[in-house]
Amino acid sequence: MTRTSPSPTSHGLPPDAPGPHSRRLGLVSVIVTFGGLLFGYDTGVVNGALEPLTADLGLTAFTEGVVVSNLVFGAAFGAMIGGALSDRYGRRHNIIMLSLVFMLGTLGCVLSPNWQVLALFRFILGLAVGGASATVPVYLAELAPVERRGSIVTRNEVMIVSGQFAAFVINALIFNIWGETDGIWRLMLLVAVLPAIGLFIGMLRLPESPRWLVAQGRDDEALAVLSQVRTAERAQAEMAEVHRLAEEERAAKTAGAVDLGVRWVRLLILIGAGLGICQQFTGINSVMYYGTQLLGDAGFSGDSAIIANTLNGAFSVIGITVGLSVINKIKRRTMLLGGFALTTTFHLLVGLSAMLMPEGSAKAWFILVFVVLFVFSMQATIGPLVWLILSEMFPLKIRSMAIGISIFVLWMANALVALGFPPVVKAMGISNTFLGFAAFGVLALAFIGKCVPETKDRSLEELEDDFRARYS
Numbered sequence: 001m002t003r004t005s006p007s008p009t010s011h012g013l014p015p016d017a018p019g020p021h022s023r024r025l026g027l028v029s030v031i032v033t034f035g036g037l038l039f040g041y042d043t044g045v046v047n048g049a050l051e052p053l054t055a056d057l058g059l060t061a062f063t064e065g066v067v068v069s070n071l072v073f074g075a076a077f078g079a080m081i082g083g084a085l086s087d088r089y090g091r092r093h094n095i096i097m098l099s100l101v102f103m104l105g106t107l108g109c110v111l112s113p114n115w116q117v118l119a120l121f122r123f124i125l126g127l128a129v130g131g132a133s134a135t136v137p138v139y140l141a142e143l144a145p146v147e148r149r150g151s152i153v154t155r156n157e158v159m160i161v162s163g164q165f166a167a168f169v170i171n172a173l174i175f176n177i178w179g180e181t182d183g184i185w186r187l188m189l190l191v192a193v194l195p196a197i198g199l200f201i202g203m204l205r206l207p208e209s210p211r212w213l214v215a216q217g218r219d220d221e222a223l224a225v226l227s228q229v230r231t232a233e234r235a236q237a238e239m240a241e242v243h244r245l246a247e248e249e250r251a252a253k254t255a256g257a258v259d260l261g262v263r264w265v266r267l268l269i270l271i272g273a274g275l276g277i278c279q280q281f282t283g284i285n286s287v288m289y290y291g292t293q294l295l296g297d298a299g300f301s302g303d304s305a306i307i308a309n310t311l312n313g314a315f316s317v318i319g320i321t322v323g324l325s326v327i328n329k330i331k332r333r334t335m336l337l338g339g340f341a342l343t344t345t346f347h348l349l350v351g352l353s354a355m356l357m358p359e360g361s362a363k364a365w366f367i368l369v370f371v372v373l374f375v376f377s378m379q380a381t382i383g384p385l386v387w388l389i390l391s392e393m394f395p396l397k398i399r400s401m402a403i404g405i406s407i408f409v410l411w412m413a414n415a416l417v418a419l420g421f422p423p424v425v426k427a428m429g430i431s432n433t434f435l436g437f438a439a440f441g442v443l444a445l446a447f448i449g450k451c452v453p454e455t456k457d458r459s460l461e462e463l464e465d466d467f468r469a470r471y472s
Contacts (some may be wrong), residue, residue, distance in 0.1 A: 013146070013174065013237050015235060016230065021227075021228060028143060030138055031163035031199070033159040034138055034159075034199040035136040038192060038199065039133060039159075040127055040167065042102075043163075046071075047288065048168060048306050048309065049188040053067075061425075062423055065419040067119050067122060067450065068122075068289050069418035070260065071129060071418075072411060073415045074124065074125065078127035078153075079133075080130075081131065082134040083096060083134040083138075085131070086135045091135055091138060091208065091212055092208045095132070095203050095385075096203045098131045099200035101124065102196035103200070105128055110186045111338070133407075154384070157383075157387070161319075164313050167188075168312065171188050172306045178360060179303070184272075209420065210222040210225045210226050212390045214243055223239055269405055272403070275410075277409060277410070277413045280388040283348075283436065284378045285417055286412055287371060291309040291371070294350040295306075295309055297368070298430060299360065316379045317379075320379045322376075322394040323379060323381055323385075340382065342381070343441055346370050346373050347374065351435035352431070354430040355431035355432075381388065387416050421433075
């Protein structure tokens with residue numbers, strides 16, 4: 001019986017046949033996405049820790065917002081700094097450094113004697129979160145074979161929401177077992193040091209990105225890395241592809257401030273920034289950061305609120321899993337508009353439930369159900385879609401600059417929501433706050449319908465020609 005050779009793939013490379021290298025790549029993706037897990041845990045852990053933390057450090061509604069939002073302000077700057085350091089010193093080097101910053105920030109938060117010191121170390125922790133958000137997906141994309149790149153890179157998104165879910169569950173367990181212990185919030189925060197240690201130790205054994213090595217002229221090392229995660233034939237053939245991608249990367253960095261003088265470039269960047277604002281002003285992170293407090297205000301007892309809040313984490317994971325399974329089957333704009341229609345509807349239902357229903361357990365459960373459905377709808381549609389559209393909509397020449405600006409605006413919008421949510425809820429109540437989110441959802445629907453391009457199955461050249469014709 002004769003054995004036929006595998007046929008070349010559509011991208012002209014030998015097929016990525018399974019073997020020991022596949023297991024190696026799987027191990028690499030598990031270790032490096034500890035960065036995403038830390039991202040999720042550190043943004044979600046404050047949710048359950050906030051009540052004992054507030055009592056221990058005497059926080060007001062404003063200082064609660066400062067402590068929570070400082071991590072997100074730090075992340076905005078960490079994303080910019082992390083991307084630059086990653087380009088200069090390498091993806092692996094940057095992730096190792098970030099694991100140390102995760103450890104420093106975590107231990108600083110745990111040992112904080114007052115809210116001012118806690119806010120400082122939350123900012124430091126945010127630098128690591130933002131750096132991880134800019135570096136981990138790039139490392140995965142540059143190490144994965146082209147036909148598996150999408151599934152491997154999106155593992156980081158799954159790990160982020162899994163980290164938030166883990167934070168909610170661990171908080172609930174700790175609070176219900178040792179809830180009366182003074183300073184119990186410190187233990188909740190301390191748990192994050194374990195994956196940080198795992199990330200540090202694991203990254204010491206992982207290779208550098210082959211694309212970064214090629215960009216540094218270190219071809220022999222790049223080939224050695226590819227040989228660890230590909231068949232020998234595929235590794236040799238892929239070196240040409242890595243050279244081409246490295247050239248594209250260099251071309252993508254040729255844009256500068258002068259390009260902002262071009263009208264269609266400015267408008268496209270404004271659309272990207274607007275998408276980031278729309279995503280964050282759904283209020284998703286008000287639920288991820290303050291969900292336990294929100295449910296307590298809705299009528300749940302302290303113990304019940306922290307347990308009920310785990311449903312937000314669970315449906316966040318379920319939502320993104322569903323979203324990733326259909327994201328390539330539906331047009332981007334259609335799915336995005338449908339997502340905002342759903343989230344706006346559930347905002348309206350939360351607001352009306354809080355406004356019209358009498359106080360009691362029925363009101364609390366109605367609000368919980370509508371908040372959970374909002375979280376599911378958000379994570380199944382808007383959450384992953386905005387990141388995907390941002391990665392697709394910008395022409396190569398301005399991509400680095402445009403995505404950098406868009407993500408910075410996204411993080412700053414996130415920080416404003418985190419800072420403003422506690423005092424706004426205190427001043428206006430749950431009902432008016434969520435009705436405000438609903439009103440912003442209507443504006444987001446109008447913005448997307450008017451401005452956001454369809455990017456599915458369209459080349460960068462087609463999109464660029466479209467924008468030049470429309471806005472020049």
